[in-house]
Amino acid sequence: MKFDDFASGVLTREMAKAAAPPAELWESKRGGLVIIECPQPIPCDPCHTSCPTGAVLSFEDINDLPKVDFAKCTGCAMCVAKCPGLACFVVDLTYGGDDEALMKLPYEMLPRPEDGMEVDCLNRVGDIVAKGMVIRVQEPQRDRTLVVHVAVPKDLILDIRAIGVKPHG
Ligand code: SF4
Ligand code: SF4
Numbered sequence: 001m002k003f004d005d006f007a008s009g010v011l012t013r014e015m016a017k018a019a020a021p022p023a024e025l026w027e028s029k030r031g032g033l034v035i036i037e038c039p040q041p042i043p044c045d046p047c048h049t050s051c052p053t054g055a056v057l058s059f060e061d062i063n064d065l066p067k068v069d070f071a072k073c074t075g076c077a078m079c080v081a082k083c084p085g086l087a088c089f090v091v092d093l094t095y096g097g098d099d100e101a102l103m104k105l106p107y108e109m110l111p112r113p114e115d116g117m118e119v120d121c122l123n124r125v126g127d128i129v130a131k132g133m134v135i136r137v138q139e140p141q142r143d144r145t146l147v148v149h150v151a152v153p154k155d156l157i158l159d160i161r162a163i164g165v166k167p168h169g
Helices: 013-018 080-081
Strands: 031-035 088-092 100-107 118-122 130-139 146-151 162-164
Touching: 013 031, 031 080, 080 088, 080 100, 080 146, 100 130, 100 162, 118 146, 130 162
Parallel strands: none
Antiparallel strands: 031 088, 088 100, 100 146, 118 130, 118 162, 130 146
C-alpha cells in the first residue's frame, strides 16, 4: 500500500482505514488480524521475516512497503514484537462483544504493565483517548519489546496505537 499524500508523519484516520483488514474477514477472525501502518519506503523487513505464516508477503526490494495476505494472518503478533518502527498491531474484533475489542500493541517502556492493570490508551500523537485493561503481557521474541493485549473501546481501534502505564505507587 502506498500513501502518496503522507507528509506529516502521522497517519490520518482515512489512511489507517486503508491499512485495515477487510471487514468480512476481520469480524469473525478469532485471535485478530494484523494492521501494518508503514507508509514510507525504508530498508527494513522484519515484519516479513518474523511472520511464521507468510502473511506478510516477500519483499522484492528491501525498501518495499509491506503487503499483507490477511487470509494467512493468525494474529500471533510476532511481527508486532519484531517491527523496529512499532508499526504493526493486531486487533481482535471477536473479543468483548459489541463494545470492546482486544488490541495487541508493542510496548518498550517502563514500568512494565501487568495483567489486570488499567492503562491509558494513546492515539498516534500521544493523546489519551480512552482507558484500557491489560489482559495479557506477551513476550513472543524474548527481547525488550513486549506485546500487550489490551481490552479497548471498539469504536477507537483505528485511533489507539499505544498505551501509557503509570508508575506504581
Ligand atoms: S500477526 Fe502473526 S501471522 Fe499475522 S502478519 Fe503478524 S506475524 Fe504474520
Ligand atoms: S518491520 Fe516495521 S518498520 Fe520495518 S518494513 Fe515492516 S512494518 Fe515497516
